[in-house]
Each structure stands twice: as C-alpha cells, then as structure tokens.
Amino acid sequence: MIKIAIIGAGFSGTMIGVHLIKMANVPIEIKLINETDALNTGIAYNPYSKKVLLNVVSSRMSAFASDPDHFLNWLMLQDHFRDKDRTLIANSFLPRCLYGEYLKDIWKDALIQAEGKKIQVDVINSSVKDLTLLNDSIDLELKDKSRLSANYAIIASGNHLPGNPKIKSSFFSRSAKYFQNPWDIRSVSGINSKEPVLIIGNGLTMVDTVIGLLENGFQGKIVSISPNGFNILPHRHNGLSYTKLVEEIGEKTSLFELVKLFNKHMKLIREYGLSAEPLIDSLRPLTQTIWKRLTIDEKRIFMTRLRHLWGVARHRIPLHIHDKLQQLRIEGRLHIVSGKLLDIIENEDNIMAMYYDKKEKQTVQLAVSRVINCTGPETDLLKLDDNYLKKALLQGILxxxxxxxxxxxxxxTFEALDSSGHIQSGLYVMGSNLKGLLWESTAVSELRVQAEKIAGDIRGKIIRGA
Ligand SMILES: Cc1cc2nc3c(=O)[nH]c(=O)nc-3n(C[C@H](O)[C@H](O)[C@H](O)COP(=O)(O)OP(=O)(O)OC[C@H]3O[C@@H](n4cnc5c(N)ncnc54)[C@H](O)[C@@H]3O)c2cc1C
Incomplete structure (x- = not known):
C-alpha cells in the first residue's frame, strides 16, 4: 500500500489530504500529523477570539481554486446566513473561526469519501521531530520516539514563531512577561496592571493583538514599535479593475523599471482621487512570476528597501477595524512608534523597555507590564530552537x-532540493516555507493552488510507479 505522510494539518495539510482523497484511484494510506489540537485550522483559523476577521472578503476565500464560490456557497447554507443578502456576504470580512468551521466541514466530507474508496486515513496528534531519507522511503520520528515510514511526504508545518528581539539583554526572552507566541490567548489575557503593553511589530498580528487585549479587558495604553511605524491601511477598494500597469510589465522588466512604472501609474490614478489599492491588487496575480524573474541582487534590494512598503500596501484590514484603531490612537490608547528597540530589562515589579524614537530623535524609557512579539514568523530555519526542518537542513537533506x-x-513540482541542489523525489514543501521560491506563498489564494498541484504530482507518480 502506498503511504503518504502529511506533516501539519492547517489549511495546507488539510487541503493536500482532501485532494489526495479526491484524486486517489488506487488504495493509499494517509497519515496526517499535527502537533496541536488545531486540526484542520492551524494558527490562522483557530483564533482565540471570535472578533478577529479574515483579511480577505468571503468571495475570494474558497479552498478550491477550481470552484471559486465554494466558501460563499457553504456560508449561504449556514443557518446564520441563509436569509442574508448573498452579495453583501460575498463582500464581507467574516470571522476567521468561521473559516475554521468551513475547513473542518471539508475535511469531514473528505473522510466520508475516503471510507467509500477504502482509503485509510490516520490523524496523529503528535509532532515530527526528525526526518530521514532512506533508499525508497521517507522516515519520520515522532515526539514519542515512534517512527513511521512513507513513500511520499509533504512538509506543511506552516509558520514558525517570531524570532526573539535582538536586544542587549537577550535573556529577557526567558521572562514570564514576554510572549513570543502572539497567537496564544495567554499573550493577551490575565493582565492585572494598567501599565502599558509593548507590542513589537506593527502588522496584522499587532491588530489582532490589540483587539485581543481590549476583548480581555485591558484598559491601559498600548505601544507598538517597528522600524518604520507605517500606518496600517484599510481596504477601501472602489471596485476599479486597473490593468494599465500590468500591461506594461514585460518578461525583462527589472525591479528598478517596475518601481518606476508603479510610481507612474500611482501618480496617474491619484490625480483622479483614487488610492493605489487597485494597482496592488492588479499586481497580486503576477507577484510569484515577477519574483521568480528577479535576480538575487534585485531580491536583496527588495528585501532591504521595499519589503515593508509592499507589506503595508498588501496587508490591509477591514475598514471598521481600521476605524477602531484610529479611534484608539485619537484617545491616546494606542501609540505607534517608529523606532528601534534597544533593550528590555525586567525589574521586580515592572519591565523597562528602551527604544530610540525616530520621530522624536531621542531614546525613550517606558515602564510596561508585558511585551508581545508580533514581528511575524521567523523564516530562517537555522535560527529555530528544536525543529525537524533545522535538523534536516544541517544534515543536507534540505x-x-x-x-x-x-x-x-x-x-x-515543489519537491525539496538537498544541499547539492538535487531533487528529493517524493518529499514536497508547501506554504510559507516556499517563500524564498515564490515570495507570496501565504494566503489561501496561493495555498489552494499548491495543494492541488502537489496532490496531482503524487497521483501522477503513483500511476507511473515512480
Ligand atoms: C493570524 C493569521 C491570519 C491569517 N488570515 C488570513 C486571511 O484572512 N486570508 C488568507 O488568505 N490568509 C490568511 N492567513 C495566511 C495563512 O497563513 C494561510 O491562509 C494558512 O492558514 C497557512 O496554513 P498552513 O497549513 O500552511 O500553516 P499553519 O496554519 O501554520 O498550520 C501548520 C500546522 O502544522 C503543525 N505543525 C507544525 N510543526 C509540526 C511538526 N513538527 N509536526 C507536526 N505538526 C506540526 C502546526 O501545529 C499547525 O497546525 C493568515 C495567517 C495568520 C497567521
């Protein structure tokens, strides 16, 4: 029997499993291994709060690329939405936990299909600690030291925790008042102090954290620090579909020319009182292609000079959440600082954070009650503590x-390459770990394509006996 191991059961692992079951026409055995109890949902769609929303409208969140209305159709069958206006729901930003329910339903249906096809599916609640390649199999060691062997394996273990801040007192990362995992409810709950909370980072996770703090009754001031302190932007798309920019992008367009073109078109549409959003949205379907064409030097320039700007323009939030943040800023409860965190020192009854405030051009000392790391997932696998991917990298498997x-x-094919650049046949990578290859490899719109492609590739290999 062909054995397929899927490491991680968030959106990526779940959808790989779903497609494998759908496509299978010979008996297969699927092992879906997930280290947390967030089966089918992963971090994103199992949030601690019902108030945190998808940052993409419902009509663009189908789990299946070939069936774009799948999520919307599912929504309209739910009791709560049955009598609601479909167009309104299609354009709404709904709770992320609802999307988790949707994924669980898809998985449930897939399991019924699997039973009918006599496909064995085992869900294993454990973590993969080691990955080894033998002559004709991929060997995984789990947390309890048990081993399982597969013909094919998919690395779908998703996002890693943010890296700890690079400050003078690096041992602060061991403090009980420091929260490295911003997606854990403990980061926003149980605060008895009114002293400010310091959030490191100023992106979408910061927004969720602010909402989580308020929901958990925090009444003090929240300070967010990031190198640029950019304002997070709201979705305010007027429906304009602007194609003029992408029409001018050719196969040989350099990064420099691309930026020039972007600025030209931004000036043009701003003259008519429009925002740059339609420009960003028109680029989205092309980002992977553009990224793959850039030279390594251009990629480096993008990472140092343009990444943050792109991040702000691309990661927008629903208008009413944006209004809430603005209100908090007006009330003086949310302070967004552009600066550099220098040190954090824990004293007996508080924590002293020191940062350089770029706008005020001075070093500031701020007593805070806790520090929450919202800088985004660590991507350098070698910086992780104890991780099967780090071990595999050190052994040259990846x-x-x-x-x-x-x-x-x-x-x-998205099959992994070893340290000599050779394809590790049958060992696939999916999701955020493909960022170096594709740049944009995070949102559902990208992951749903990868899941189907990888499952199709495995199916092809099984048929060919490869
Ligand atoms: C807070 C947040 C909000 C988001 N909102 C949106 C949105 O609105 N729209 C959108 O399109 N995209 C959104 N995204 C993007 C999101 O990353 C993807 O949509 C998707 O959830 C990623 O799924 P994944 O399965 O690749 O990773 P994850 O969700 O991280 O799942 C990976 C799973 O693997 C498990 N795992 C990790 N290591 C191991 C191991 N060693 N052994 C076994 N299991 C392991 C983890 O426990 C986890 O359950 C959001 C992301 C985040 C973090």
Missing part, C-alpha cells in the same frame, strides 16, 4: 534559499 526565507524546492 537546503535554504539564499535569502533564508524558506526551503529550496523545485519550481515545477
């Missing part, structure tokens, strides 16, 4: 891309 954004993989 390799990192030059920018240390993820794992090297074959651009056509």
């Amino acid at each position: 390799s990192q891309d030059e920018l240390k954004l993820g794992i090297n993989a074959d651009p056509d």
Whole structure:
C-alpha cells in the first residue's frame, strides 16, 4: 500500500489530504500529523477570539481554486446566513473561526469519501521531530520516539514563531512577561496592571493583538514599535479593475523599471482621487512570476528597501477595524512608534523597555507590564530552537534559499532540493516555507493552488510507479 505522510494539518495539510482523497484511484494510506489540537485550522483559523476577521472578503476565500464560490456557497447554507443578502456576504470580512468551521466541514466530507474508496486515513496528534531519507522511503520520528515510514511526504508545518528581539539583554526572552507566541490567548489575557503593553511589530498580528487585549479587558495604553511605524491601511477598494500597469510589465522588466512604472501609474490614478489599492491588487496575480524573474541582487534590494512598503500596501484590514484603531490612537490608547528597540530589562515589579524614537530623535524609557512579539514568523530555519526542518537542513537533506526565507524546492513540482541542489523525489514543501521560491506563498489564494498541484504530482507518480 502506498503511504503518504502529511506533516501539519492547517489549511495546507488539510487541503493536500482532501485532494489526495479526491484524486486517489488506487488504495493509499494517509497519515496526517499535527502537533496541536488545531486540526484542520492551524494558527490562522483557530483564533482565540471570535472578533478577529479574515483579511480577505468571503468571495475570494474558497479552498478550491477550481470552484471559486465554494466558501460563499457553504456560508449561504449556514443557518446564520441563509436569509442574508448573498452579495453583501460575498463582500464581507467574516470571522476567521468561521473559516475554521468551513475547513473542518471539508475535511469531514473528505473522510466520508475516503471510507467509500477504502482509503485509510490516520490523524496523529503528535509532532515530527526528525526526518530521514532512506533508499525508497521517507522516515519520520515522532515526539514519542515512534517512527513511521512513507513513500511520499509533504512538509506543511506552516509558520514558525517570531524570532526573539535582538536586544542587549537577550535573556529577557526567558521572562514570564514576554510572549513570543502572539497567537496564544495567554499573550493577551490575565493582565492585572494598567501599565502599558509593548507590542513589537506593527502588522496584522499587532491588530489582532490589540483587539485581543481590549476583548480581555485591558484598559491601559498600548505601544507598538517597528522600524518604520507605517500606518496600517484599510481596504477601501472602489471596485476599479486597473490593468494599465500590468500591461506594461514585460518578461525583462527589472525591479528598478517596475518601481518606476508603479510610481507612474500611482501618480496617474491619484490625480483622479483614487488610492493605489487597485494597482496592488492588479499586481497580486503576477507577484510569484515577477519574483521568480528577479535576480538575487534585485531580491536583496527588495528585501532591504521595499519589503515593508509592499507589506503595508498588501496587508490591509477591514475598514471598521481600521476605524477602531484610529479611534484608539485619537484617545491616546494606542501609540505607534517608529523606532528601534534597544533593550528590555525586567525589574521586580515592572519591565523597562528602551527604544530610540525616530520621530522624536531621542531614546525613550517606558515602564510596561508585558511585551508581545508580533514581528511575524521567523523564516530562517537555522535560527529555530528544536525543529525537524533545522535538523534536516544541517544534515543536507534540505537546503535554504539564499535569502533564508524558506526551503529550496523545485519550481515545477515543489519537491525539496538537498544541499547539492538535487531533487528529493517524493518529499514536497508547501506554504510559507516556499517563500524564498515564490515570495507570496501565504494566503489561501496561493495555498489552494499548491495543494492541488502537489496532490496531482503524487497521483501522477503513483500511476507511473515512480
Ligand atoms: C493570524 C493569521 C491570519 C491569517 N488570515 C488570513 C486571511 O484572512 N486570508 C488568507 O488568505 N490568509 C490568511 N492567513 C495566511 C495563512 O497563513 C494561510 O491562509 C494558512 O492558514 C497557512 O496554513 P498552513 O497549513 O500552511 O500553516 P499553519 O496554519 O501554520 O498550520 C501548520 C500546522 O502544522 C503543525 N505543525 C507544525 N510543526 C509540526 C511538526 N513538527 N509536526 C507536526 N505538526 C506540526 C502546526 O501545529 C499547525 O497546525 C493568515 C495567517 C495568520 C497567521
């Protein structure tokens, strides 16, 4: 019997499993291994709060690329939405936990299909600690030291925790008042102090954390620090579909020319009182292609000079959440600082954070009650503490891309490349670990394509007996 191991059961692992079951026409055995109890949902769709929302409208969140209305159709069958206006729901930002329910339903249906096809599916609640390649199999060691062997394996273990801040007192990362995992409810709950909370980072996770703090009754001031302190932007798309920019992008367009073109079109549409959003949205379907065409030097320039700007323009939030943040800023409860965190020292009854405030051009000392790390997932696998991917990298089974954004993989099949650049046949990488290869490899719109492609590739190999 062909055995397929899927490491991780968030969106990626779940959807790989779903497609494998759908496509299978010979008996297969699927082992879906997930270290947490967030089966089918992963971090994103098992949030601690019902108030945190998807940052993409419902009509663009189908789990299946070939059935774009799948999520919307599912929603309209739910009691709560049955009598609601479909167009309104299609354009709404709904709770992320609802999307988790959707994924669980898809998985439940897949399991019924598997039973009918006599496909054995085992869900294993454990973590993979080691990955070894033998002559004709991929061997996984689990937390309890038990081993399982598979013909094919998919690395779908998703996002890693943010890296600890680079400050003078690095041992602060061991403090009980420091929260490295911003997706854990403990980061926002149980605060008895009114002293400010310091959030490191100023992106979408910061927004969720602010909402989580308020929901958990925190009444003090929240300070967020990031190198640029950019304002997070709201979705305010007026429906304009702007194609003029992408029409001018050719196969040989350099990064420099691309930026020039972008600025030209931004000036043009701003003259008509429009925002740059339609420009960003028109680029989204092309980002992977553009990224793959850039030279390594251009990628480096993008990472140092443009990444944050792109991040702000691309990661927008629903308008009413944006209004809430603005209100908090007006009330003086949310302070967004552009600066550099220098040190954090824990005293007996508080924590002293020191940072350089770029706007005020001075070093500031701030007593805070806790520090929450919202800097985004660590991508350099070698910086992780104890992780099967780090071990595999050190053994040369896997390799990192030059920018240390993820794992090297074959651009056509997403099979991993070893340290000599050879394809590790049958060992696939999916999701955020493909960032070095594709840059945009995070959102559902990208992951749903990868899941189907990888499952199709495995199916092809099984048929060919490869
Ligand atoms: C807070 C947040 C909000 C988001 N909102 C949106 C949105 O609105 N729209 C959108 O399109 N995208 C959104 N995204 C992007 C999101 O990353 C993807 O949509 C998707 O959830 C990623 O799924 P994944 O399965 O690749 O990774 P994850 O969700 O991280 O799942 C990986 C799973 O693997 C498990 N795992 C990890 N290591 C091991 C191991 N060694 N052994 C076994 N199991 C392991 C983890 O426990 C986890 O369950 C959001 C992301 C985040 C973090």
